[in-house]
């Protein structure tokens with residue numbers, strides 16, 4: 001049955017725009033997240049006609065659902081915690097994320113065994129909960145925008161329940177090339193593709209990922225697989241107005257002073273800001289920085305690597321191990337090269353947005369070297385807020401490369417020696433060239449800000 005307050009535009013994603021924590025006194029603390037979707041949805045006026053369907057992720061969220069104290073315009077689904085853990089950690093983050101980012105390596109090769117099948121059943125249940133909720137909440141002919149690899153089966157399920165809806169799916173990740181996608185069991189590969197192709201439109205951050213998806217669909221499902229589904233590309237850009245205003249606030253100014261003090265007068269900075277995420281390639285970034293100090297002793301004492309890596313998916317052992325190896329390597333570099341008044345690596349493993357913005361502003365070099373990345377917004381944000389221009393060392397495997405490649409120093413993310421050379425090249429770039437490149441990078445990075453990115457998708461869905 002369709003809800004009496006049916007919505008015209010619906011967004012569905014695992015993580016929603018708000019999260020709750022339960023305070024000791026029993027009250028709930030609501031925190032609004034940032035990101036492209038949040039600002040995109042506010043562009044069409046979140047509220048009356050729009051609804052965001054997401055999963056309750058922790059005890060605070062579940063309590064908010066039980067008390068019915070949720071925000072207007074947001075519906076959290078209280079899916080069984082075990083089902084959610086299997087779908088999110090087991091399938092979405094350990095299988096689909098690994099396939100699309102090509103992260104499997106010995107000894108992490110996939111074994112699609114009985115445990116995988118059990119988790120896959122949870123993934124189906126979890127997707128079904130979203131499809132049912134969307135079917136109940138959508139007005140006749142409404143537009144539904146389903147997000148990411150957590151919810152690949154939703155478009156197909158929803159299409160069966162509500163053939164009247166206009167359904168779009170957007171992937172914020174890369175899409176795997178055919179041979180890698182074929183690691184998945186055949187029936188699962190078919191189910192994922194059929195699920196997505198239940199949408200009227202399937203969209204990606206770059207042409208490269210859209211082409212890879214199309215190739216997989218034809219290879220697995222045969223010619224004609226894409227009939228009836230449009231393919232779209234929308235390269236999410238940085239939100240210049242928000243970033244420029246936010247980066248001038250007092251807390252960022254205070255961090256600038258503190259960071260400058262920690263770096264020391266007259267030293268250059270190489271900055272990176274990431275989730276502690278395997279695909280971000282933080283370890284090879286540190287290895288390249290160490291190589292720079294080894295090969296070019298003239299940089300010792302004259303450069304500091306600021307690495308902010310905030311915690312992510314720590315329920316998974318492989319992420320915890322990765323975080324530990326990042327910490328270990330940074331300590332090794334500091335022990336090997338540091339002196340009484342120079343710490344070569346400033347590593348922080350917690351999240352502080354104001355501190356990150358301060359680092360963006362003062363960066364001489366930004367290091368963005370992911371193994372694979374859907375887009376990578378750090379590469380787009382740094383040039384927008386940089387105080388004096390910043391040279392960008394950018395992986396050719398980041399989606400952002402398609403738009404920023406010309407003015408970046410481009411690296412193969414596996415090539416530590418070439419990355420070390422690129423860091424040197426970036427550090428010695430003439431100030432004027434750096435300023436000019438930064439201007440061009442900022443223009444390209446802001447070509448499609450979040451609100452326009454979101455409205456473009458709605459318009460395309462309505463017209464195709």
Ligand SMILES: O=P(O)(O)OC[C@H]1O[C@@H](O)[C@H](O)[C@@H](O)[C@@H]1O
Nearest residue numbers: 014015148171172173312313374
């Ligand atoms: O697992 P989390 O913390 O909710 O993060 C999920 C998101 O992580 C981002 O890095 C990806 O670009 C998104 O595609 C993804 O949805």
